[in-house]
């Protein structure tokens with residue numbers, strides 16, 4: 400399983416229930432990376448989507464105690480139920496943990512990769528992704544690529560779980 404997030408220079412991801420930046424290039428990257436895959440999100444992130452509608456052309460799984468069931472997304476009520484649903488997906492690399500903070504923190508121990516877009520700016524966030532640069536069990540992997548978008552410098556990075564302790568397994 401992989402996490403996917405866009406973070407600012409402080410690993411901030413959101414403020415007042417919304418994203419920190421409007422970045423068409425990163426949105427395009429997110430869509431291209433997750434299209435036809437499974438995206439997993441928390442109730443707050445789902446409610447922040449346009450019209451509170453699921454992301455199209457993806458299997459949306461939402462962890463929420465309050466969200467009513469919907470036709471084109473799956474709601475699960477507990478972390479254990481979520482893990483049971485994800486365990487049944489044969490291609491574990493097709494699962495993307497898409498936020499927000501509560502969901503990233505809960506699922507990080509079950510993931511072995513993270514796809515991170517870094518924005519070279521301070522978005523004054525009130526929600527954060529765990530800082531993988533300071534995490535002893537994670538390391539930056541391979542090449543990074545750079546792009547300018549809407550006046551911001553973006554760096555596209557991949558992190559991998561390198562161990563230190565056995566990561567949790569959902570199988």
Ligand SMILES: NC(=O)c1ccc[n+]([C@@H]2O[C@H](COP(=O)([O-])OP(=O)(O)OC[C@H]3O[C@@H](n4cnc5c(N)ncnc54)[C@H](OP(=O)(O)O)[C@@H]3O)[C@@H](O)[C@H]2O)c1
Pocket residue numbers: 403404405406411412413414415416417418419440441442443444445447462463464465466475476477478497498499500501502503505526
């Ligand atoms: N930059 C990025 O890449 C990125 C990506 C995604 C989101 N974000 C941002 O992140 C922020 C939202 O993050 P957040 O931490 O506030 O919310 P969140 O993680 O999206 O959702 C939290 C909600 O998930 C449900 N939940 C969490 N743990 C649960 C559990 N163990 N069992 C059942 N339900 C559980 C609850 O929903 P209910 O209240 O419905 O029960 C809880 O209120 C927003 O600002 C959003 O824009 C940023």
